[in-house]
Amino acid sequence: MAENPTYILSIESSCDDTAAAVMCNDKVLSNVVAGQKIHEQYGGVVPELASRAHQQNIVPVIDVALERAGIQKSQLSAVAFTQGPGLMGSLLVGSSFAKSMAQALNVPLIAVNHMQAHILAHFIDEEGFDKPVFPFLAMTISGGHTQIVKVNSFFDMQVIGETTDDAVGEAFDKSAKILGLPYPGGPLVDKYAQLGNPKAFAFTKPKVPGLDFSFSGLKTQILYFVQKNIAANPNFIAENINDICASIQHTIINILMDKLKLAVKETGIKQVAIGGGVSANSGIRKALTDAQKKYGWKTFVPKFEYTTDNAAMIGIVGYHKYLEQQFSDAATTSKARIEL
Numbered sequence: 546m547a548e549n550p551t552y553i554l555s556i557e558s559s560c561d562d563t564a565a566a567v568m569c570n571d572k573v574l575s576n577v578v579a580g581q582k583i584h585e586q587y588g589g590v591v592p593e594l595a596s597r598a599h600q601q602n603i604v605p606v607i608d609v610a611l612e613r614a615g616i617q618k619s620q621l622s623a624v625a626f627t628q629g630p631g632l633m634g635s636l637l638v639g640s641s642f643a644k645s646m647a648q649a650l651n652v653p654l655i656a657v658n659h660m661q662a663h664i665l666a667h668f669i670d671e672e673g674f675d676k677p678v679f680p681f682l683a684m685t686i687s688g689g690h691t692q693i694v695k696v697n698s699f700f701d702m703q704v705i706g707e708t709t710d711d712a713v714g715e716a717f718d719k720s721a722k723i724l725g726l727p728y729p730g731g732p733l734v735d736k737y738a739q740l741g742n743p744k745a746f747a748f749t750k751p752k753v754p755g756l757d758f759s760f761s762g763l764k765t766q767i768l769y770f771v772q773k774n775i776a777a778n779p780n781f782i783a784e785n786i787n788d789i790c791a792s793i794q795h796t797i798i799n800i801l802m803d804k805l806k807l808a809v810k811e812t813g814i815k816q817v818a819i820g821g822g823v824s825a826n827s828g829i830r831k832a833l834t835d836a837q838k839k840y841g842w843k844t845f846v847p848k849f850e851y852t853t854d855n856a857a858m859i860g861i862v863g864y865h866k867y868l869e870q871q872f873s874d875a876a877t878t879s880k881a882r883i884e885l
């Protein structure tokens with residue numbers, strides 16, 4: 546450990562998870578996430594309800610993060626927060642809190658890009674997890690994003706492919722909704738998929754040129770497929786849920802892997818990392834692990850707790866920005882949309 550450890554409190558509130566973490570340099574001392582059940586009944590995140598829940602959760606979540614880390618506020622070297630992209634009402638809760646706290650403690654404030662954080666989560670120091678070496682390819686797959694990024698250095702990233710419509714997480718969640726599963730359906734599709742036959746039903750992959758993605762056609766295909774089969778057998782979903790989920794997941798993973806293979810071919814870079822909520826998916830995790838043997842890639846799959854939204858990933862970016870003295874001030878504004 547460095548002679549002068551840097552303690553950073555990081556706050557993530559871009560969507561429907563209120564999260565806080567305390568880092569000591571690049572190690573995680575605590576990583577606390579409070580989810581928001583309230584959205585389940587609406588089948589998706591309701592922005593107004595998300596910001597209200599953040600308001601209720603943020604103080605206890607930060608208290609618990611500090612307590613679990615065994616760190617006093619007075620020991621903090623900086624406060625990092627998610628600047629965007631995300632829901633404005635949600636981002637504002639985290640940013641306002643971070644600004645007041647940094648000001649009260651008289652420590653630097655660090656603004657972090659959520660999508661950079663999903664990628665740089667691989668630089669958290671964890672036993673058994675290697676860190677990528679620049680340049681590497683990162684595929685960010687979440688509820689809001691699907692991108693392939695060439696990562697040249699910590700803060701030099703180039704998007705070389707992205708979705709032209711839905712994000713892959715939305716493809717999972719919308720398919721789940723069609724099957725009558727609650728929000729967010731991605732983890733449930735994954736759960737059933739592990740029990741089913743991935744070749745039971747065939748769905749066609751979209752033809753999108755280059756490294757871009759499209760998922761809206763698949764969603765429509767699944768809707769018509771389910772409607773047609775229910776007309777013939779009202780119990781079709783219940784009787785085939787495992788096979789349907791396995792077939793959907795298989796198709797989505799194939800789409801992702803086809804593009805990754807093309808990205809490796811085009812860039813000549815064989816180090817491949819994944820990040821974002823969908824990197825929790827068992828299918829993509831297995832496909833990446835298999836790719837090491839099959840194609841000779843070196844692949845990086847995040848530790849499970851750093852896949853879906855969390856504050857440790859904000860903290861690791863905060864630490865590297867701290868080292869480079871990339872600080873913000875109270876005039877920094879939250880951004881619903883922000884480039885990498």
Ligand code: KG4
Nearest residue numbers: 687688689714731735822823825826853854
């Ligand atoms: O990164 P994240 O927590 O939030 C965003 O920034 O969007 O990603 C959430 C997305 C949701 O669409 C959720 O269904 C999906 O990640 N997800 C999964 C799994 N776990 C989370 N999708 C498929 N399989 C999973 N195991």
Ligand code: ZN
Nearest residue numbers: 687821822854
């Ligand atoms: Zn995310």
